Amino acid sequence: MEAVKREANYDEQSANAKGSTRAKELAVVPRGEIVIRGLHKVYETKKSQFEALKNIDLSIGTNEFVTIVGPSGCGKSTLLRIVAGLDELTDGSVTLDGDEVIGPGAERGMVFQGYTLFPWLTVRENIEYGPKLKGISTLERRAISNHFLKVIKLEAFASAYPKQLSGGMKQRVAIARALANRPKVLLMDEPFGALDAQTKLEMQEMLLEVWEKEKTTVLFITHDIDEAIFLSQRIVVMGAGPGRILKTFDVELPDKRTSEIRELPEFLALKRELGQLLKH
Ligand SMILES: Nc1ncnc2c1ncn2[C@@H]1O[C@H](COP(=O)(O)OP(=O)(O)OP(=O)(O)O)[C@@H](O)[C@H]1O
Numbered sequence: 001m002e003a004v005k006r007e008a009n010y011d012e013q014s015a016n017a018k019g020s021t022r023a024k025e026l027a028v029v030p031r032g033e034i035v036i037r038g039l040h041k042v043y044e045t046k047k048s049q050f051e052a053l054k055n056i057d058l059s060i061g062t063n064e065f066v067t068i069v070g071p072s073g074c075g076k077s078t079l080l081r082i083v084a085g086l087d088e089l090t091d092g093s094v095t096l097d098g099d100e101v102i103g104p105g106a107e108r109g110m111v112f113q114g115y116t117l118f119p120w121l122t123v124r125e126n127i128e129y130g131p132k133l134k135g136i137s138t139l140e141r142r143a144i145s146n147h148f149l150k151v152i153k154l155e156a157f158a159s160a161y162p163k164q165l166s167g168g169m170k171q172r173v174a175i176a177r178a179l180a181n182r183p184k185v186l187l188m189d190e191p192f193g194a195l196d197a198q199t200k201l202e203m204q205e206m207l208l209e210v211w212e213k214e215k216t217t218v219l220f221i222t223h224d225i226d227e228a229i230f231l232s233q234r235i236v237v238m239g240a241g242p243g244r245i246l247k248t249f250d251v252e253l254p255d256k257r258t259s260e261i262r263e264l265p266e267f268l269a270l271k272r273e274l275g276q277l278l279k280h
Helices: 007-018 021-027 076-084 123-133 138-151 167-179 197-214 225-231 259-263 265-279
Strands: 034-044 049-060 065-069 091-096 108-112 185-189 217-221 234-239 244-250
Touching: 034 076, 049 076, 049 244, 065 076, 065 225, 076 108, 076 185, 076 217, 108 167, 123 138, 123 167, 138 167, 138 197, 167 185, 167 197, 197 225, 225 259, 225 265, 234 265, 244 265, 259 265
Parallel strands: 065 217, 065 234, 108 185, 185 217
Antiparallel strands: 034 049, 034 091, 234 244
């Protein structure tokens, strides 16, 4: 269990233990703060250029849960891929805790819609994959996978292979596998898009539980307005032609998100407003 405690906790503990100014400074270092400034993305082919993103400015705070919504083709995935370091920006900058993003890194975990588990590995082995690459010992890896199997409530399936799991279970493993690297940020591109309605609701509740426990910054993409409101602290609405931010909304709902909040007047009012904005 020790192995999966967050760095911030370690820092706080060491600050308390040592009581030194330096240790206290370490304890307040932001973790998982994304700053995007003047971001432009142009896709170039031999014959043409396509401006996918224009003038994107967005800051996402430590432990914040931010969702991006917008019409198909407005550049949501492009933006997420650039933050992941999987795609290059044309102009501007993206930093994570002050460090420029120049490529993929284990501190940014990704979960996509398609199931990206290794079919030849068991659930436990999939979760331990990242820590194994990092050279973490077998004992510590076991502690990490035990912790996350519990978090995603799949202890009984530790030895199962992905093909033996339902879609929702596979996505739970994908989330655990991303979290096992102890990322500062979880980047999620329509992770529940392929699930049936009931499983999707269950996954949303599970994700919020995980987010509360693990205190990771989350940048989430969805087409589903209900999902965006239910999950997020802030919603960023993008428009197309070229991809840009139209408006951001603070979600003023109780921190404790239970299914009842979907009936609250604030929820319904925001849903109406987002619906109107996305119609144009
Ligand atoms: N590798 C590429 N080369 C050229 N154009 C691209 C490339 N990848 C994406 N695009 C274009 O950039 C635009 C933004 O694509 P992106 O996938 O980011 O949109 P999106 O908002 O995530 O869409 P969706 O909601 O349908 O997933 C689209 O018009 C797409 O055709």
